[in-house]
Amino acid sequence: MGIVTNTAEAAESWTLDVGDEGIHLILSEQEVAASDILGDRLSGQSLTLSMLAPSASLPSQLVSEAKAIILEVMPDDEASMRRLAALRAAHPALLVVAAVRNAEIPLVRALLRSGINDVLPLPLQASELTAILDHLRAEITAKGGQNVKTGQLVSIIKSVGGVGATTIATQAASLHARSVRQAGERVCLFDFDIQFGNAGTFLSITSPLTLADLLQGGNRVDRELLGSVTLETPTGLHVVTAPTEIMPLEAVNAEQVFRVVELAQRNFDTIYLDLPGNWTNWSMSLVARSEVIFLVCELTIASLRQARRQIALLRDQGIDPARIHVIANRVEKKLFRAIGLADAAAALDHPVNLSIANDFPLVSSALDQGVLIQELKARSRICKDMADIVDCAMQAVEARRQAEKG
Structure with missing residues (x-):
């Protein structure tokens, strides 16, 4: 001693x-x-x-x-x-x-x-x-020195409703799953918007079992039940869809949420969380546990004002601002936009390094068919923008692995 x-x-x-x-x-x-x-x-x-x-x-x-x-x-x-x-x-x-x-x-x-x-x-x-x-x-x-898997959490939150957060969540998670599939890595998307979740609709998948079965499963929740609830898409993405019936946010047991997510972390390498627009104790805790936080907004005064409030809230909770990545969605070409990315960054007092080009017909067609935008127009600007989001998440995965190796 x-x-x-x-x-x-x-x-x-x-x-x-x-x-x-x-x-x-x-x-x-x-x-x-x-x-x-x-x-x-x-x-x-x-x-x-x-x-x-x-x-x-x-x-x-x-x-x-x-x-x-x-x-x-x-x-x-x-x-x-x-x-x-x-x-x-x-x-x-x-x-x-x-x-x-x-x-x-x-x-x-x-x-x-x-x-x-x-x-x-x-x-x-x-x-x-x-x-x-x-x-x-x-x-x-x-x-016991075993290589216990602890999957990375990627949270998607929004400045206001209707900014396209679920579209980005489904498209980015699908691209991520496809890109790591051959390496044997597994990616899952949880639709935690328990009242208005649409991830399953956007991916054209339905299941008799949903997130509600996990949230109401108590101690019965295990790897087998998780496997029964998840659906696998052609890209290799595993999806847990939102409850069929609207659930009150306050009816969700926080400890059960954490039990479900921790189980997912032991079974998947990356878990995307599409979170509800209204904050709860459990959704804030999930964000605090996330290595990457994508905050989706639009280049409008109303959306940016709410995004600034969201960032301030996260900072007040002790969340490292470096983990918060703002995504400006539906960005018009420079000639047609009144607010630029630099203006948005100044308004938010936070970097805006990710953006999605505005291509409503292409996005709408992909969502209606439940396919990746990449499958309809692989060389589009919006595909490159989505790839940048996936790269951001994957770089965080690699950074954490290197940090854990010491």
Whole structure:
């Protein structure tokens, strides 16, 4: 056992290394002092204790080497909450436990909904830490070094209704599935617009089983049921269609949503989520877990105003703006448009690097036939624009793989 001081940090920042099982405990100086974990209280346990301020950035090497992290969180400190959200989003396969003082039940539920694996009360007691360490060790052992698949989430949200988000979701997901099919990768599209979802219609597919069967399946939801609900299109895209009957947004159980999505992540490499226009706790949590967030808008004042509000909301939730990719849909040729992409970026205070050319007859024909636009006019400008969206998602996949390799 020894203390390793990180000279790159402030003097009060240090690491106590006890074993090498990849379990890290990160506390502030005050919480270390308030705990009873030092001395011989953790005899026989293996973990690395790092002392960092609740809002301090996490060392990248520490995170890349970790299999589990117990992290102090201060709910009333925005920087501390952003740190937690960023850790969860950047490392979806990592076991994360939030250590919190005076954690009320609503806060605990919110943390669990956001993808945190467990919550530990502060000040930290050796007996409680030992119990959570045993649990984490069992989880790590269960994974057993296996290559457990954790598919990437790609969320599609909209500035306002009718901007073409579902069209982009179905077309981009289909292109993505076709492009990775030979490599053995699997892509799935979930239509989470439980009231007005049209993904199945746009792809000309129907099924007696829908998302509703998964949301109402409780503990019966498993790989077999997921396989029964999904339909495979000719491009290789697997689709879970929206419920046939309109469901109230508040009737959806958030924990069941997360159970379904986590199951999908274990069975698919990339999961596109076509989300409803109205925000819920569960839809915001899904966006927070997504590596890529496509925000679809049009180059109109009304649409851009709402898109700016959406971006502000996501930033307030601690979501990294770099994960938000604005797609300007139905963009006219320069000669005919009053608002350009540069104008839109200035209005949003956010880059607009993706756009879809306006070709209503071509898009309408493809949707009516339930086929890819590429199948009707492969050399069209709109096909290139769709390919750019897929490239953006695939580059994020590769970036995460490289990050996980270290």
